[in-house]
Amino acid sequence: MADALKIGIAGLGTVGASLVRIIQQRSNALAVACGRAITITAVSARNRNKDRGVDLSGITWFDDPVALVENADIDVFVELVGGVDGAADLSVRAALARGIHVVTANKALLARHGVEFARLAEEKGLLINYEAAVAGGIPVIKAMRESLTGNNFSRVYGIMNGTCNYILTRMEKEGLSFEACLKEAQRLGYAEADPTFDIEGNDTAHKLAILTTLAFGSEIAVDDIYLEGISNISIEDINAAAELGYRIKLLGVAQRTETGIEQRVHPTMVPLDSVIAQVDGVTNAVALESDILGELLMVGPGAGGNATASAVLGDITDIAKSRPGAQQVPVLGRPAALLEHYRQAKMKSHEGGYFIRLSVVDRAGVFASIATKMAENGISLESIVQRSQYTTADAPVTIILVTHATMENAVRKAVSAIKHEGYLIGEPQVIRIERPKTV
Template structure:
């Protein structure tokens, strides 16, 4: 059997501790599968005294992860610190500069510095693996980087944040408000004390930007994504979606168009009977549409120590199976120097249509005014429903109206809604949600 693959792990939080446990407990199994043992020889974390439930006595401790990355003891540097800045950035750069393979679960780091780090890995002839950075335990990176080689991807979309999906699922099942479900998610450990990054779509945007680069051969453009979170989703929206045969999900969507690449993250209505509509709780799912294979949908645990550790372990195993002198594939699917600049697509009609919920004063002429504004903006309506259920009690002087449009542009919808508000008969802010009708059901 070959010499052991020696790894150093920086970051011993939930994922890091789970990774140490699984690598140690499955030592013999991994050695047999990879053709060589995998040994943890060094670790780094902020708190040396913290009880993590794992035995670290045989491993060299580094207080500074950058020094760990520079040590000659390791063959692979595993970065589980998180964040786009130091020490994670400098540690990964130090390891790659030394010609050391890197495995990371850090989507923020890759979204901001991924192209530069991929170029450095190519220059040094080492691997930069990041399966755990997107969709937890789902092997979507490997599928896109390897299994879909030769396919031309036209669109990808998915549920990429377990916190947001748990909140939306619980709102539907329990009939609770967004605020109540968020508190429950925090109590269960699914949401951070400051959940902004998850519920406002930033986490999904980072993951989407990485997948977009792999799918379309573009430079990563995390700052050029239309972004809308779920904090303004009400129980009224959940109930209206249910009545119409939809569920609301926070989707990340990227697709190729004649004018460029479209990237967006926002709440979306999807049919209840679609594969993506049946993904509940903290589960993630990613769908990839391509010309040869058709549509591939993968779902599974999107977060948590074990799921993420499994993805990291798979990346380490790939390195263990590689042999010196063999050319490594580029980290982003094609050489970093050949990635084309990201070109944002022009505004176009959204084929799935839009859901518009507006609460208005209950008086004559309001419905006629709504219809007029729709016509002025060349919006064709699939349905218009006056809702009393879950919304406005009799005698309240208000009515809730739900509009479902045919294909139209975001600009047209926003202009029509703005005109309604300007007329002075709306109560509260109107809600606008895109409707997606996935191919698979």
């Protein structure tokens, strides 16, 4: 049997502690599967005295992750610190400089520095594995980097943030407000005290940027993603979607077009009978569309200690099974030097159409004015419905429009024109509609 693979782990939160426990409990099975033992020789975390429910005796402790990388006897550095800069960035750079393989769950770090890290790793024949960075326990990275090599991808999309999916699920099933569901998500630990990163779509955008690079061979372009979160989704939107035969999900979507690559993150209405509409709670789902395979949907736990630790451990065992001198899998699916410059797609017609909800003053001519503004901007309407929950004069009414395929800028121009007419109450709601081919 080959020499043991020695690993150092920076970050002993929920995921790090779960990883330590699993490796210790299953050491014999891992040694048999990998042909060599996996040994934790060093760890680093903020609080040395915290009880994490794992045995750290015999493991060298470092207060600083960079010190761990520079001084510990390790073959693989596991970065679970988090964050874009600071300790996470410095420790990964130090590991690559020292010739140490890297495993990370840090999607924000990869979205910002992934191409640079890939170049550094490939110059030295090192591996950077990051299955846990996207969709938790779903093995989408390995599938795209290895199993689906040779496929030409046309689109990748999915539900990539469990916090948002949990909130939208609770809103629909229990009729609760966004604020109430967010508070419950925070109580259960699904959302941070400051949930902005999740609910405004940033977390999904970082994951989507990585998948886009793997799918289309372009450099990571996280700053070129159209971004919209779920904080403005109301229970009225949830109910209206259900009545129309849809369910609202926060989707990340990337697709290749004739003019470039389109990346977007936003609330989306999907048909109730589609598979992706059935993905509830903190579960994630990633759909891949390619020329050889066709369409593939992978569903599974997107977060949590065990799910994420499982993905991290899979990355470690891949390194344990590799042998010196063997051809390494390119970090981003193709050699970093061959990644194409990212070319953002021009605005085009959105095939699924749009849902538009307007709260307006109930007076003569409003309905006709809205229809006119839509027509003036070349927007064809599939349906237009007016409803009121009030009986008093001049009480607000809700008008719901569903458009056929149209341009994003046409919708925005029409809504802006309606705002200037003086009968709109509050802000309008605009949500894209997706009609997946099979999922």
